[in-house]
Amino acid sequence: MWGRSIRIARLSGFDVKVDASWLLIASLVISSLATSYFPASLPDGQPMTHLAMAFIGLAGFFASILLHELAHAIIARGQGVRNSGVTLFMFGGVAEMADQLPTPLTEVWIAVAGPVASLGLALLLWCGARLAATAGAFEPGAAVLSALSMLNLTLGLGNLIPAFPLDGGRVLRAILWMRSGDLVGATRCATRLSALFSALLILFGLFIIFAGDTAGGLWPVVIGLFLLSAARTSYRAVQQAAERDGRKVADLMSRDPCTARPDQSLSELVNQVFLDRGFTFAPVIEDGVVLGYVDTHMVLRIDRENWATTVVDDVIESIGNENAVSPDLPGRELFDRISRTGRRKFMVVVGTTLVGVVTLSDLVSYLNVAEDLQGLPA
Numbered sequence: 001m002w003g004r005s006i007r008i009a010r011l012s013g014f015d016v017k018v019d020a021s022w023l024l025i026a027s028l029v030i031s032s033l034a035t036s037y038f039p040a041s042l043p044d045g046q047p048m049t050h051l052a053m054a055f056i057g058l059a060g061f062f063a064s065i066l067l068h069e070l071a072h073a074i075i076a077r078g079q080g081v082r083n084s085g086v087t088l089f090m091f092g093g094v095a096e097m098a099d100q101l102p103t104p105l106t107e108v109w110i111a112v113a114g115p116v117a118s119l120g121l122a123l124l125l126w127c128g129a130r131l132a133a134t135a136g137a138f139e140p141g142a143a144v145l146s147a148l149s150m151l152n153l154t155l156g157l158g159n160l161i162p163a164f165p166l167d168g169g170r171v172l173r174a175i176l177w178m179r180s181g182d183l184v185g186a187t188r189c190a191t192r193l194s195a196l197f198s199a200l201l202i203l204f205g206l207f208i209i210f211a212g213d214t215a216g217g218l219w220p221v222v223i224g225l226f227l228l229s230a231a232r233t234s235y236r237a238v239q240q241a242a243e244r245d246g247r248k249v250a251d252l253m254s255r256d257p258c259t260a261r262p263d264q265s266l267s268e269l270v271n272q273v274f275l276d277r278g279f280t281f282a283p284v285i286e287d288g289v290v291l292g293y294v295d296t297h298m299v300l301r302i303d304r305e306n307w308a309t310t311v312v313d314d315v316i317e318s319i320g321n322e323n324a325v326s327p328d329l330p331g332r333e334l335f336d337r338i339s340r341t342g343r344r345k346f347m348v349v350v351g352t353t354l355v356g357v358v359t360l361s362d363l364v365s366y367l368n369v370a371e372d373l374q375g376l377p378a
């Protein structure tokens with residue numbers, strides 16, 4: 001539905017493309033301006049005048065979206081993110097990024113650039129409209145300026161809605177990404193919120209339509225449908241980038257973990273493994289066979305005065321499917337398992353032999369490090 005785009009111009013090094021869906025937004029803008037906004041602000045005007053003004057307004061709106069997208073693209077280029085072009089999409093545009101964004105903070109700067117440009121332009125246009133109105137100058141001109149000011153305000157504020165992939169949703173994803181260090185998980189979370197928001201928007205639009213205002217209700221429905229499809233597409237793109245990376249647990253794990261013996265006392269374990277070497281987790285090995293693991297939580301469940309007389313074997317969690325993985329497991333599946341179970345540390349085993357341990361932080365660096373995602377085919 002979205003994706004048939006035509007290149008129409010080249011502006012300061014960016015390809016400007018128009019998506020077919022833009023025709024829909026264009027007709028919505030024309031009909032709203034010609035049948036509702038301009039007749040209200042210029043009641044004496046002829047319908048043909050209103051229609052002509054609506055077309056001028058549409059051209060201005062087109063330029064406004066272009067400015068919004070160029071603001072994203074220019075900041076992105078300033079931050080060193082290569083981008084191939086700007087596509088005018090439904091409701092705002094989508095500044096195409098050639099690569100994944102390098103850091104969450106960069107994404108925030110790029111995302112807010114567009115709304116800042118739109119809101120600034122809205123203010124300028126509003127001042128222009130006020131000036132023209134007080135000077136008693138050409139009335140239709142003042143009406144077009146104030147319509148454009150309103151459209152830019154809508155563009156700026158509408159894009160700040162935290163529904164991914166709108167700009168506000170990108171900021172939200174960047175914040176989630178910053179906190180978890182996990183781009184795929186943050187995108188999934190932002191996508192779910194966006195789906196919820198889209199559904200509410202569609203319901204709201206349908207409500208308005210059933211209340212009798214078809215044109216007014218069409219906007220929220222169309223934007224909601226667009227958001228639903230755009231969010232899904234964006235999530236899939238991020239997920240596929242992570243999948244294509246194709247690394248397995250064997251590439252992510254630590255190969256030389258600190259291990260414990262079943263007959264070791266807890267005080268020895270605490271001093272030699274947890275305190276001395278800074279580990280919080282140790283697989284338990286006897287005669288080369290992995291029996292299970294112990295971690296700081298299990299030890300803390302035992303009163304400190306009993307640490308000398310309690311041995312690892314008394315607190316061990318035995319090895320099982322829930323705490324052990326194969327070195328061949330794709331990193332992506334490990335990630336799913338961590339998000340499903342909340343477990344952060346796994347033993348990596350082949351048969352009964354321990355070959356390493358893999359933790360959430362190993363995986364986080366795998367999903368987070370910019371170089372890992374950069375240079376992937378788009």
Ligand SMILES: [Zn+2]
Pocket residue numbers: 068069072092093111114115159167
């Ligand atoms: Zn934007």
